[in-house]
Each structure stands twice: as structure tokens, then as C-alpha cells.
Amino acid sequence: MLSFTEENYLKALLKINLESGQAEVGTNELASMLSLRPATVNDMIKKLREKKLVNYERYGKITLTRDGKKRAIEVLRKHRLWETFLYEKLSFTWDEVHEVAEQLEHIQSAKLVDRIDELLGFPEFDPHGDVIPNAKGEIKTRIQKTLDEIEPGKSCKMVAVKDNSTPFLQYVVKVGLGISSKIKVVSKQAYDANLVIEVKGVKHTVSQKFAQNIFVVTEIKAS
Amino acid sequence: MLSFTEENYLKALLKINLESGQAEVGTNELASMLSLRPATVNDMIKKLREKKLVNYERYGKITLTRDGKKRAIEVLRKHRLWETFLYEKLSFTWDEVHEVAEQLEHIQSAKLVDRIDELLGFPEFDPHGDVIPNAKGEIKTRIQKTLDEIEPGKSCKMVAVKDNSTPFLQYVVKVGLGISSKIKVVSKQAYDANLVIEVKGVKHTVSQKFAQNIFVVTEIKAS
DNA sequence: TATAAAAGTTAGACAAGCAAAACAAAAGTA
DNA sequence: TACTTTTGTTTTGCTTGTCTAACTTTTATA
The missing domain is CATH 2.30.30.90 (Ferrous iron transport protein A (FeoA))
Structure with missing residues (x-):
């Protein structure tokens, strides 16, 4: 079971991957994405390495392992499904959904995510237009x-x-x-x-x- | 802003109040409710006292302050609304809802709770038959x-x-x-x-x- | 009422998560 | 090549929430 914090690190790494196309991430880059100090990130990356969620060596770049990427995708999927739920079912506005989804994405229940997905009719995009990974963890790409x-x-x-x-x-x-x-x-x-x-x-x-x-x-x- | 843990302590105190009718709670009783050691509870109760959420003095009994009770009711309300949501809208079974609601009850968003309440049609009882406190924090009592x-x-x-x-x-x-x-x-x-x-x-x-x-x-x- | 049992407290320890400050390595540039 | 800047690391220390073990107070009862 991953902590709230560990999940956020993995998600941030995945987001950098998806947004920039680069698989390798530096400590400073990750620290700035998470609004933390590089020292803090350095500590945590070592912990994530122990858990085989990232590849990393001293002065090197950080990459997600296969398992780490899988976990990260799960978090991203939850985030985007919750955003869609808030927008579609609870009439939240575009700019309100993100903050609450940041909390909801850490709820541990596979059944919950899948039922929300079903309730929403298996949407492909969230309210911001981002692709929602499907239950198998596949992420569609779009030439944008x-x-x-x-x-x-x-x-x-x-x-x-x-x-x-x-x-x-x-x-x-x-x-x-x-x-x-x-x-x-x-x-x-x-x-x-x-x-x-x-x-x-x-x-x-x-x-x-x-x-x-x-x-x-x-x-x-x-x- | 209260932590996850602090909220759980307040909720446990309120639950003891509601279930037993007694407003005064002992350290051991609370510890057993939370599956923690009395020493742990003793530490936390002092912290909650600092925050004016409970009344307590050495070797005495614990009671919720007005503010503490208000916070506890909010958590209980969220818990029971989420249970109802899972049961009514996502087809969870009776015995599955509790565990997930334990997590969902800590999501911080007044708007979210109120919208869920509205979506459910302002229910008075959760799937276990327990009374759901209303948005004003009022709890109906029933002669049972x-x-x-x-x-x-x-x-x-x-x-x-x-x-x-x-x-x-x-x-x-x-x-x-x-x-x-x-x-x-x-x-x-x-x-x-x-x-x-x-x-x-x-x-x-x-x-x-x-x-x-x-x-x-x-x-x-x-x- | 003396004593044992129950209830409560304290002290010391640990792990997670964070950060400031000092240090080390790598990269860029004159 | 030498210097400077950027990037990354280590050390040290804080906070939160938990524990065990030893201790103290209260209570129940013989």
C-alpha cells in the first residue's frame, strides 16, 4: 500500500513524462513540480527506489519502473474520473474540480473507481480535455x-x-x-x-x- | 484544518456519546474504540484539548466541547452520506460501504458534501438505518x-x-x-x-x- | 480499610515526511 | 583550462502520530 505522498510523486513523474515526452526526470524538475525542496525529493526517490517503483542512481535521472508507471496511471485515472464525476454529476465548474479531485484520487477502492467509471458511461476525456486512462491502464494519445x-x-x-x-x-x-x-x-x-x-x-x-x-x-x- | 487522525478521534467520541448516551468517555474506552493504546490516546487528547476540541483534565473524563462536537458531527454526516451514496448510486452492498466511507469522510469540501446530499434527495437515514445529521448539524433522535x-x-x-x-x-x-x-x-x-x-x-x-x-x-x- | 485490579500517565523510542544549510559533482562559458 | 552556475546530495533537525514499558492514581472488593 502506497502513502498519499508516494502516490503524488509517481503521478508527478508520469505527468512530466506525458507532458514533455521525456521519460527521464531530474531531481530539481520533480521538486519544482511538487513545490518541494530537491533535498526532500532526493530522500523520497531513494525510498521509491527501494520499493522498485523508480529507477535511479546517484547524480542520475529518475525514470518510472513498469510497476511504478502502473501505479501512477491508476492515480491519474482516478483523478480524471473524479473530475469528470464532479463536473457531470455534481455540477461543479471547470475550475473547481481539480482541487477536490486531488483528494479523491487517493481513495483506495478498485470497485469504487470502476463503478464511478460505469456511472459516467466510461468517458474518454475529463472536463479539461485530458485523456482518461482506461481500466486496463491504456492511455490514448492524440496529436496535439x-x-x-x-x-x-x-x-x-x-x-x-x-x-x-x-x-x-x-x-x-x-x-x-x-x-x-x-x-x-x-x-x-x-x-x-x-x-x-x-x-x-x-x-x-x-x-x-x-x-x-x-x-x-x-x-x-x-x- | 484538522488532520485525518484528529477527525477520527472526534468521530469516535461522538459515536460513544450517541450509542451509550453518556457524554463522558474514558481513555481506555476511547483507545479500544480506535484500536489504539491508551498511551497514544492520552497524547492525542492533550493535543485536542490545546485546540479546544475536548474538555479534559488529568485522570478525568473526556467530553467534546461545542466546537469539537460540531466538527465530529460534520465527519459523521459525511460518513453516512457517502455510505448512502455508495449504496444508492453505485450499487455497493450493505457490508461494503463502511470501509470506503471511512476514507471518503475525510475529504475536505463543503460543496461536495452538500451536492452529494442533494443528489441523494436529502436522505434521513443511511443504509444501516442510522440517522444522517442534516446540513445544520441537527441529529434526529429516535426511541429505539x-x-x-x-x-x-x-x-x-x-x-x-x-x-x-x-x-x-x-x-x-x-x-x-x-x-x-x-x-x-x-x-x-x-x-x-x-x-x-x-x-x-x-x-x-x-x-x-x-x-x-x-x-x-x-x-x-x-x- | 488494605490491597488488588482497572484505568490512566509518563518517558523514551521510532518512522514518515519535510526543509535549511552546507557540501559535491556536472555542465556551461570565457 | 579555469571559473561560474546549475544540479544534485548529505547532514541535521523539526513535526506528527504511533508504540512499549514502567509508573501512578482511582476504584472495587475481600
Whole structure:
């Protein structure tokens, strides 16, 4: 049985893997992801190594073992299913779900997770557009870019957000965006990479930082 | 913000209060309720006293303060709402709900509890027949006896169980009992207080221990 | 009422989880 | 190559929650 804390370390490692594509993670990187000191992380990584959940050697990089990855996926699955539950069944707003799901993801009961999954009709995506790993631990991948990578003149569809913080999400809503929104990149300011985008016929100017936190796909299918 | 452990101590104190009617609790009694050593409980009670959640002095008895009781009721409310949710919405069985609710009761989100309450239609009783405190912290009381207090020849209605353990609950089901079951006490063995009871026309012999864990009411209303 | 049993307390220990400060290694750069 | 910055490690120490073992107070009873 893993502790609350151990589960969070594994989840953070998996998230770095998924978001950056790199399997190897440094102590400092992980520490900053978890808002902890590198010293703290170094201690815990040694414990996780003892439990065969990560591969690691002195001054080396951290990778998840097969078992560690499996555990991490379970936590991520629970997190995203709970978010979906809160959003779909309890009318929580987009920006409220994350905080509560952070707690709910540590509840130990395979039956509970599977029943919630069933109640929700086995959803593939959570309210932020992120993929929910299925009961077998499989994670679908999607060819997605961030909004700032789209060339001016092209259109795309928003599929997910990178940042889950309340201020960001509330801003997203204010700009008229949500999962599946169609976005046209009108122009890009060369100086600071500010973007002018068009959403539902309305133009907005957003920063590069904002655009880097919006995931989009470019093949817009006729619906 | 109270820790997981502190909440469990408060809940245990409240449960002793509700089940025995006595407001004063001893260190050993609490320790046995929590399956901990008296020394451990003694330490923690001092911490809870510092936080003004319990009244206590050396060699004296423990009582909940107004604030302590309020917190304890919140935990109990969450526990019983989650049990009801698992039973009603996720098809958990009677004996499965307790364990998972022990974890869920510590989730910190007032909104979550209230929404679950709403989703369930503001239930008054949990699957074990226990009263669910309402959002204001009020606990309805019911004039109930244990089955072993019923005189032979009389009938009664089962309203709750005292023991939440899986073996007990599975045994209850096996005897054909559930919340609202009508029970006739046919006879009582003077030697060991074994009871012969009749449920749905079938006679069963049950021990005094069993009967002490079944709560009943005697005024059977026409339904 | 003396004494044994029950109930409660204290002291000392340990493990988990965290962090500050000092140190060591690796990488980048002039 | 030498110096500096970044990255990683170790040491030491705090806090929380638990335990065992030894001790003290209260209570029940012979």
C-alpha cells in the first residue's frame, strides 16, 4: 500500500513524462513540480527506489519502473474520473474540480473507481480535455499542439488545457473558450508573440503564455 | 484544518456519546474504540484539548466541547452520506460501504458534501438505518431499543444495526433481515438469552450478542 | 480499610515526511 | 583550462502520530 505522498510523486513523474515526452526526470524538475525542496525529493526517490517503483542512481535521472508507471496511471485515472464525476454529476465548474479531485484520487477502492467509471458511461476525456486512462491502464494519445504553435491564418479546435489553476481557467471561460471550441488564429505579433484569435466571431488578444497552455488539434472534422 | 487522525478521534467520541448516551468517555474506552493504546490516546487528547476540541483534565473524563462536537458531527454526516451514496448510486452492498466511507469522510469540501446530499434527495437515514445529521448539524433522535430488550410475544420493526462489520452484516442478510424488517420475538431461552425470532414467517434462533446489535422500534405503524 | 485490579500517565523510542544549510559533482562559458 | 552556475546530495533537525514499558492514581472488593 502506497502513502498519499508516494502516490503524488509517481503521478508527478508520469505527468512530466506525458507532458514533455521525456521519460527521464531530474531531481530539481520533480521538486519544482511538487513545490518541494530537491533535498526532500532526493530522500523520497531513494525510498521509491527501494520499493522498485523508480529507477535511479546517484547524480542520475529518475525514470518510472513498469510497476511504478502502473501505479501512477491508476492515480491519474482516478483523478480524471473524479473530475469528470464532479463536473457531470455534481455540477461543479471547470475550475473547481481539480482541487477536490486531488483528494479523491487517493481513495483506495478498485470497485469504487470502476463503478464511478460505469456511472459516467466510461468517458474518454475529463472536463479539461485530458485523456482518461482506461481500466486496463491504456492511455490514448492524440496529436496535439499548443495554440502558440498554430500559424496565423489557420484554424484549430481546442481539445485540452495544460494549466489547471483557477485564474487560468476562469480567464479561458472569459475569452469564450471551452473544450471543442473552434479557434482561428488571426495574427501573431512578432515582438512578444501575442496572438489575435477569433472565437465565435469575436476577436481577442492573448499572450504567448496563455496560448502555450491551450492544447489544440488542427484537423477540424466536419461535425 | 484538522488532520485525518484528529477527525477520527472526534468521530469516535461522538459515536460513544450517541450509542451509550453518556457524554463522558474514558481513555481506555476511547483507545479500544480506535484500536489504539491508551498511551497514544492520552497524547492525542492533550493535543485536542490545546485546540479546544475536548474538555479534559488529568485522570478525568473526556467530553467534546461545542466546537469539537460540531466538527465530529460534520465527519459523521459525511460518513453516512457517502455510505448512502455508495449504496444508492453505485450499487455497493450493505457490508461494503463502511470501509470506503471511512476514507471518503475525510475529504475536505463543503460543496461536495452538500451536492452529494442533494443528489441523494436529502436522505434521513443511511443504509444501516442510522440517522444522517442534516446540513445544520441537527441529529434526529429516535426511541429505539435493541432486539434483546423486546419481550417474548411482542413484535417490532428493525431500524438500524449497531455493528458495521462485514461478518455481522452478512449474517443479518442470511437471517432474512434488513432495515424495516418486521420481527416477532417468539421466545427467549432463560439460560443463555438465545432468542427465537420470526421473520417473514420463518423462525430463527439467534444469540443475545446478535440481538444486542439490532436496533428496533416497537410502535409498528400501519403502512 | 488494605490491597488488588482497572484505568490512566509518563518517558523514551521510532518512522514518515519535510526543509535549511552546507557540501559535491556536472555542465556551461570565457 | 579555469571559473561560474546549475544540479544534485548529505547532514541535521523539526513535526506528527504511533508504540512499549514502567509508573501512578482511582476504584472495587475481600
